[in-house]
Amino acid sequence: MKRQSDLYGTIWKIVRRIPKGKVATYGGVARLCGFPRHARLVGYALHNLPHGVDVPWQRVINSQGKISLPRSNGQYQRQKSLLESEGIVFVRDRVPLRLYAWSGKKVRPK
DNA sequence: AACATGACAGGTC
């Protein structure tokens, strides 16, 4: 199989480091991977996540602290349930900042 | 090679 970009592997590796009971943002994961501004790639990597691999994809949410999956088709509820079963609390569909694994500090090298 | 897409983020209004 064509070894997809190592980027995905790196991303999955970082996502695996998000402790249970905590969450991280796409941008944050990208930053820790050493690829600032590749937030969309993180989403892409998780979307292409093969079944069976041990990656807590549900712990990654967007910068607004919300789930980035469509409410239709049960996708949204599925992720929410997984997080709640790990102790994550939602306040008006948002995860409190105190539950973030890493501070969402931004790096603006520009 | 050109163009469209996306599980995003940041800034503006």
Place this chain on the structure above:
DNA sequence: CGACCTGCCATGT
């Protein structure tokens, strides 16, 4: 806080 626009960059057609 919400709606909108712009920047990003790997992927797929």
